[in-house]
Amino acid sequence: MRKEDLDLSACYASLRREITKTRKPRIVPITKRTAKLIQELIRETTEFDSEYVFLNNYGDRLLPNHFRHQLKKYAARAGIEKRIYPHLLRHSGATLFLEEGGSERHLQAILGHADGRMTAHYTHLSDRNVKKNHEEFSPLSAVVGKSDRSRKITR
Known part of the structure; x- marks a missing residue:
């Protein structure tokens, strides 16, 4: 740059x-x-x-290869066993953007994707985030209502 x-x-x-x-x-x-x-x-x-x-x-x-080499070196030093490469930072950043509430359309523009399907392919939903979204937007919660109270058992 x-x-x-x-x-x-x-x-x-x-x-x-x-x-x-x-x-x-x-x-x-x-x-x-x-x-x-x-x-x-x-x-x-x-x-x-x-x-x-x-x-x-x-x-x-x-140069890109120098950055890649340094990134791998620091990942190993940090004890990260997963395969680390520069493009993974782009994927991770995109996923975190969505998990923090950013819109897919805005992310698509930032990443430079012409097709939203590529943006969807790029991002990965964590189990924690899927569960959080389900709790927040579940149709059942809308009908029954969210209850933070524990149920009384009279048996």
Whole structure:
């Protein structure tokens, strides 16, 4: 990602068509906290005078394979036995977005999917979240009502 692809005051990143899988450019929002961290990173790497945001220790552009290798190394160090790869972060982020109440339509736009089915394929529902949604939206709860009281047993 190049510095010119970011608008840190408006909190968004522009993904150029050359770097997207679909070859369609898009705008992706970032949080204020992320914008602040990126600003800090850019300040820390000014000595390298690079147009890129993510650099290695020598000031060269950080390549995907290097990031993948580092991610695997840190996952192993943390004791994570599951297969970890950069794209998994995209899947996990998408799932968490939905679990926190984000809309599928907005997620589809953020991910750059033309078809909602791809977004649905991308995300995975946790058992905990399915149960929570069922309790909240069950038709039976709407008819009978939710009861937090314990039942009295007179046997």
